[in-house]
Amino acid sequence: MTLLLFTVGSVQASSIITVESKGSSARTVLGSTVIPYKEVTLTAQVPGRIDVVSGDVGSMFSAGDLLVKINDDNLQAKRRSVLAVLDSAKAALSNSEVQYQREVVSPRSKDITGMPGMGMPAMMDIYMTRPFMSKMLGDSDDDYNRYSDLLNKSTGVAQAKSNVMKSWSSLNAIDAQLKNAISTAPFEGMVLQKMVEVGDTVQPGQPLVKFGYVKYKRLRADIPSILVQSLRKDMEVPVVINGTIKTNAKVSQIYPIADAARHTVTVKFDLYTDVKASPGMYAEIYLPDRGKKGTKVLVIPKTVLLKGRSLPSVLVINEKGKSELRLVRLGNAQGKDKIEVVSGLSAGDQVINNPPTDAVSGFMPLND
The missing domain is CATH 2.40.420.20 (conserved putative lor/sdh protein from methanococcus maripaludis s2 fold)
Known part of the structure; x- marks a missing residue:
C-alpha cells in the first residue's frame, strides 16, 4: 500500500x-594550459659537478629548502688560500701601525745613533758634529727629515690597510660563489621539472630545475587581439579542464602588449582553489565574441x-x-x-x- x-x-x-x-551571445572556444600561480627556473651560477638533487618531480618543499648543490671543493680551497693572505695582510697592518706610532713617539731623525760623527761621544755628536756637517754639506733639514719619515710610515699603514681590504674583497667574492653553488627553494612549492641529475657537469646559465607555487593555479592562453576587447579584469568565463572538469575562471592578468607575429595577447585566468587540476593539463576557455551576432x-x-x-x-x-x-x-x-x-x-x-x-x-x- x-x-x-x-x-x-x-x-x-x-x-x-x-x-x-x-x-x-556567441562564444569562441580557445585552448589554454594549466600553469602554477608562479614559476621559476633555477639555473647554475658557477661551473662544476652536481652533488645533490633533492626530491623528484612532484616533490614539495618549503622556502629555503635545498634543491640542488654543485660541488664546491675548488672554491673551498680558494677560500682557505684567501684566508691565509688575509691573515698575512692583517699582520702587516699591525706592524705598520706600530712602526708609525714609534716614529711619532721616537723620531728617527733625532736618533743619536742615526748619524754617528767621527767616533765622538753622542752628546758632542748632536751639538757639534751634526750642525757642522749640515752647514758644510748643506743637505740636511731636521724638520723635513721628520716630515719625510712620518709620511713614509703613514704610507706603509695605508698600503697595509689596502691589502687587508683587498683580501676581504677576495674572501667576499669566494663566499658569494659558494652561495651560488647552492640552489634553494625561493618559496613553498613543487618541483615541476628536473633538468640535471647527480654527477652531471654544468656551466653557468644552464637550467637545473623548474619550481612552481601550485597551491593556487592559473590558465594561460594566447587570445586573438580582437577577442581581448571583450575581456576585463575579474571577469569570469566558463572553462573545461581535461575534457571533464567544468568550472569558471577569473581573468587575473591581461598583457598590455600583443605578439607582433601571431597578433595574440597573453591572458591569465585564476582557478578556484577547489578545482583539481595539475600544471600542464589542457583546458578550453569559452570567451564571448562581440564580433558575432x-x-x-x-x-x-x-x-x-x-x-x-x-x-x-x-x-x-x-x-x-x-x-x-x-x-x-x-x-x-x-x-x-x-x-x-x-x-x-x-x-x-x-x-x-x-x-x-x-x-x-x-x-x-x-x-x-
Whole structure:
C-alpha cells in the first residue's frame, strides 16, 4: 500500500512543459594550459659537478629548502688560500701601525745613533758634529727629515690597510660563489621539472630545475587581439579542464602588449582553489565574441532529463499526444537549474518534466 502511494505521488509530480529558446551571445572556444600561480627556473651560477638533487618531480618543499648543490671543493680551497693572505695582510697592518706610532713617539731623525760623527761621544755628536756637517754639506733639514719619515710610515699603514681590504674583497667574492653553488627553494612549492641529475657537469646559465607555487593555479592562453576587447579584469568565463572538469575562471592578468607575429595577447585566468587540476593539463576557455551576432539556444530544466540513463534522454509528446523516448545532446549549463540542448529538440516541443525513474515511452502524467 505504501509503495502504491509513493508511485502515485511520483506520477502526480510530473508535468508537461514547452521547450523554450533564449538569446545567447556567441562564444569562441580557445585552448589554454594549466600553469602554477608562479614559476621559476633555477639555473647554475658557477661551473662544476652536481652533488645533490633533492626530491623528484612532484616533490614539495618549503622556502629555503635545498634543491640542488654543485660541488664546491675548488672554491673551498680558494677560500682557505684567501684566508691565509688575509691573515698575512692583517699582520702587516699591525706592524705598520706600530712602526708609525714609534716614529711619532721616537723620531728617527733625532736618533743619536742615526748619524754617528767621527767616533765622538753622542752628546758632542748632536751639538757639534751634526750642525757642522749640515752647514758644510748643506743637505740636511731636521724638520723635513721628520716630515719625510712620518709620511713614509703613514704610507706603509695605508698600503697595509689596502691589502687587508683587498683580501676581504677576495674572501667576499669566494663566499658569494659558494652561495651560488647552492640552489634553494625561493618559496613553498613543487618541483615541476628536473633538468640535471647527480654527477652531471654544468656551466653557468644552464637550467637545473623548474619550481612552481601550485597551491593556487592559473590558465594561460594566447587570445586573438580582437577577442581581448571583450575581456576585463575579474571577469569570469566558463572553462573545461581535461575534457571533464567544468568550472569558471577569473581573468587575473591581461598583457598590455600583443605578439607582433601571431597578433595574440597573453591572458591569465585564476582557478578556484577547489578545482583539481595539475600544471600542464589542457583546458578550453569559452570567451564571448562581440564580433558575432547572438544566437538562440534551446533550454530545458535539468529535471526533464531521465535519471539513471547512460545517454541524456527525455520524453517528448508526439503528434498523437503520447510520449516517446528521445536522445538529446546537451550543451553548457544555463544558470543553476537549466541546461542548453544542442540537438534532439526544437523550440515549442512539449516534454515531460520530472518523470519517474522507471518512465518509458508511453508514460503520461496523471493530471494531463
